């Protein structure tokens with residue numbers, strides 16, 4: 493068994509040119525993604541090993557023992573390519589940073605950010621690229637405590653149209669399924685809706701993407717959800 497107690501260094505996997513050529517060739521040939529010839533990462537070959545690496549990293553972060561970003565970077569190696577073992581949808585909240593929360597070096601996490609960690613069409617397409625082209629083994633929908641987007645969904649669940657700009661369209665995606673299921677007077681309403689929203693995001697990914705669904709069915713990919721508590725730093729998995 494590989495030692496997963498330390499952060500995994502980014503591996504030189506494929507040049508940007510090779511990635512571009514692979515995507516173009518595949519699109520022309522079949523309009524479908526085909527896996528790129530990425531060298532197998534011997535340390536993280538399964539979705540479960542990816543989960544273990546993230547959770548070990550979160551333990552280091554919580555104990556203030558994070559080490560991934562103290563490692564001297566090989567910038568030429570980093571610029572040459574990427575083979576992230578996990579992809580993450582995170583909230584845009586400035587207090588949430590997966591590379592730090594999971595103590596992982598640059599090149600190891602493929603991160604999409606949107607308020608409320610909602611799986612938008614663009615986010616799903618980005619994750620499909622991570623899975624089909626980069627060989628990502630794990631997707632994490634990452635909610636967090638004190639989420640303003642989820643809070644707004646609860647506060648304005650009667651009428652999101654009072655929110656400015658495009659916010660109603662975004663918040664509505666949380667309102668109907670999750671904010672409407674909690675009692676606003678419940679002190680745990682925000683926590684409950686946040687967990688619901690993260691779990692829903694994970695199930696939506698599998699439902700709305702055949703690329704992700706097929707990878708899950710083949711055992712090459714797992715999609716999980718969880719919530720990071722900002723006060724303690726602890727990330728808790730809420731859906732496997």
Ligand SMILES: [Zn+2]
Pocket residue numbers: 583584585607608609636638639640641642
């Ligand atoms: Zn948030």
